[in-house]
Amino acid sequence: MHKRRYLILAPYAFAEAKTAHGVIRYGRDDTVAVIDPQFAGRRVCDVLAYLESPAPVVSDVRGGMQFGPTALLVGTAPKGGKLPVQWREQILQAINAKLEIVSGLHDMLGDDPEFAAAARAAGVAIRDVRKPPDVPLFSGDVYGVKPPVLLAVGNDCAVGKMTVMLELARAAAAAGARAEFAPTGQTGIMIAGWGIAVDRVVADFTTGAAEQIVLEAARRQPEYILVEGQGSINHPAYAPVTLALMYGAAPDALLLVVDPKRSRIEGYDAPTMGYRELVAAHESIAARVKPARVAGVALNTFGLSDDEARTQIARARAETGVPAGDAVRFGARALWDAIVPALRKTQPLAAAAAV
Amino acid sequence: MHKRRYLILAPYAFAEAKTAHGVIRYGRDDTVAVIDPQFAGRRVCDVLAYLESPAPVVSDVRGGMQFGPTALLVGTAPKGGKLPVQWREQILQAINAKLEIVSGLHDMLGDDPEFAAAARAAGVAIRDVRKPPDVPLFSGDVYGVKPPVLLAVGNDCAVGKMTVMLELARAAAAAGARAEFAPTGQTGIMIAGWGIAVDRVVADFTTGAAEQIVLEAARRQPEYILVEGQGSINHPAYAPVTLALMYGAAPDALLLVVDPKRSRIEGYDAPTMGYRELVAAHESIAARVKPARVAGVALNTFGLSDDEARTQIARARAETGVPAGDAVRFGARALWDAIVPALRKTQPLAAAAAV
Numbered sequence: 001m002h003k004r005r006y007l008i009l010a011p012y013a014f015a016e017a018k019t020a021h022g023v024i025r026y027g028r029d030d031t032v033a034v035i036d037p038q039f040a041g042r043r044v045c046d047v048l049a050y051l052e053s054p055a056p057v058v059s060d061v062r063g064g065m066q067f068g069p070t071a072l073l074v075g076t077a078p079k080g081g082k083l084p085v086q087w088r089e090q091i092l093q094a095i096n097a098k099l100e101i102v103s104g105l106h107d108m109l110g111d112d113p114e115f116a117a118a119a120r121a122a123g124v125a126i127r128d129v130r131k132p133p134d135v136p137l138f139s140g141d142v143y144g145v146k147p148p149v150l151l152a153v154g155n156d157c158a159v160g161k162m163t164v165m166l167e168l169a170r171a172a173a174a175a176g177a178r179a180e181f182a183p184t185g186q187t188g189i190m191i192a193g194w195g196i197a198v199d200r201v202v203a204d205f206t207t208g209a210a211e212q213i214v215l216e217a218a219r220r221q222p223e224y225i226l227v228e229g230q231g232s233i234n235h236p237a238y239a240p241v242t243l244a245l246m247y248g249a250a251p252d253a254l255l256l257v258v259d260p261k262r263s264r265i266e267g268y269d270a271p272t273m274g275y276r277e278l279v280a281a282h283e284s285i286a287a288r289v290k291p292a293r294v295a296g297v298a299l300n301t302f303g304l305s306d307d308e309a310r311t312q313i314a315r316a317r318a319e320t321g322v323p324a325g326d327a328v329r330f331g332a333r334a335l336w337d338a339i340v341p342a343l344r345k346t347q348p349l350a351a352a353a354a355v
Numbered sequence: 356m357h358k359r360r361y362l363i364l365a366p367y368a369f370a371e372a373k374t375a376h377g378v379i380r381y382g383r384d385d386t387v388a389v390i391d392p393q394f395a396g397r398r399v400c401d402v403l404a405y406l407e408s409p410a411p412v413v414s415d416v417r418g419g420m421q422f423g424p425t426a427l428l429v430g431t432a433p434k435g436g437k438l439p440v441q442w443r444e445q446i447l448q449a450i451n452a453k454l455e456i457v458s459g460l461h462d463m464l465g466d467d468p469e470f471a472a473a474a475r476a477a478g479v480a481i482r483d484v485r486k487p488p489d490v491p492l493f494s495g496d497v498y499g500v501k502p503p504v505l506l507a508v509g510n511d512c513a514v515g516k517m518t519v520m521l522e523l524a525r526a527a528a529a530a531g532a533r534a535e536f537a538p539t540g541q542t543g544i545m546i547a548g549w550g551i552a553v554d555r556v557v558a559d560f561t562t563g564a565a566e567q568i569v570l571e572a573a574r575r576q577p578e579y580i581l582v583e584g585q586g587s588i589n590h591p592a593y594a595p596v597t598l599a600l601m602y603g604a605a606p607d608a609l610l611l612v613v614d615p616k617r618s619r620i621e622g623y624d625a626p627t628m629g630y631r632e633l634v635a636a637h638e639s640i641a642a643r644v645k646p647a648r649v650a651g652v653a654l655n656t657f658g659l660s661d662d663e664a665r666t667q668i669a670r671a672r673a674e675t676g677v678p679a680g681d682a683v684r685f686g687a688r689a690l691w692d693a694i695v696p697a698l699r700k701t702q703p704l705a706a707a708a709a710v
Binding site: 137138140198199200201202203204206207208233234235236237238239240241243244247248263264265268269270271273277281284285288289348349350351 | 492493495553554555556557558559561562563588589591592593594595596598599602603618619620623624625626628632636639640643644703704705706
């Protein structure tokens, strides 16, 4: 499959640009350079060691062209909304240099008249990854998918559900198994090169979108399908997207991804759930359509000491009765090996016989 | 408030046109005539006695104009999708006769170049009620709403959730209380003249849309708010919309609307839930964000004998421990009087203190 060679646009924003970090660390495409005048002249690994990338940081599109990019990736907008004029100029320069534009912004760059006209003139595509395709309503075809489907669910948004699934896919490969990461959000889509941003789909079609993602993953004939999670089932604003994945992706098993330091839902005066409640809530909801048990707990212990992390992991194991670990701190292989035996197909509930 | 005078377009479709029936029976606007050549010359009440309307049925827009309509209502499309050419002609005639167009079709009439141009030329508006407005993300402002909020939830789609809430609003008025019906779907919007079709909102904004509906209902300063329900919490395709209402509308109490004859989710090989499971599922989900108890059960006993209906109602009462009745068969007043004591404000869960 053709790989893109990304020039990543993140002026004065690279240190915080999580989409860019995800693409550099996990992406199927290569990153050949990053634009951020603040760090120009250094390498990505000098700025953020854990990304382990020697790609150069440059000041602008012009400076990046010598590294042979085929696409400009616009992963993050600066805070506070609209695209600043300097970014616009850089994007136009990239289009004129015949780079494909791949954007994860809320604003659709392809709908911008200036960008659209320039892209037409240059003969390049603008790919807004958040723009969902037309999808059919949920059909139940997903119930016929052969590989076991594991869905990540969490105690909040932004606790590391995507990262854990990507690490598990790598661990599976190291263990000799083909596990397909199935993207449900913009960064996941940029990393894997396919997928649907379920949170941007019209409500009635969200379960259908989740189903299509799993069907597409199955076409790649993996042994396991690892579905990126979204939101949290008790999130006051985003729970409907979580439920759309639970019913539409029709998982056979669930992976709880928990940040144990998070006592409230980010941005809301609402409590997160404890382990026992998380297990009971998800398993009871799944049981009403297609049973799925919690197969393991992946903790996000960022900021804790190794000793504190081990204590938290032991607590998770004790409270849930399933394997637990931190896939980032201690490696994903042990967690993968521990949950694999629980990845077995389940059947949806059949309707009762007519009365 | 200005009332519309509707001419309803339903050629060869009026007998099955549920949106039209709802508008005639419950609408704030008046229906002055219905277009259906099949029944031309009769009155609405000759075709469907329970609608109790003497409005004439006519063959076409021309025939309807003598009754002084101000708007054409396009409530239902014939099965199988696209607008047939005869309907297009009728709609264009109505636009040229300076009637406002109110449509609940999936296809947006305002986006049709021919209709849009004609409407501009005639100076009339096309109102696609399914087209959602831009809404903000869920904010939690709904938690400050003063009147108790009752949300209808059901054992499936199309069991009568909207009808029950409209009947209860009438019963409340008869009992001297102001209960505001809050519409969340296309027919409800046409009946009440406001609201948002939550199933057409982008997933991330569905809870925000539900919140805005309740805030708007509260601005009308009622004593109670009755939120139209959508879908069912174990519906394989539409459960996310149901959950969006449960979290976004932030109800203080729930009304279970149950068709006891329904053993499977319509269109899916999936079982409906029994009474105890319905109560447990909804109350446990609500309890994770803002507690709401089931205040009563409204049964849809259509097709049963009076004796069978009474047996079903007694069973619902026994299995749930709350008041039960059939608001259509036996009148809504008894059910309203029985549930009112349970309509009291609840508070959302507060975040735990920082660790």
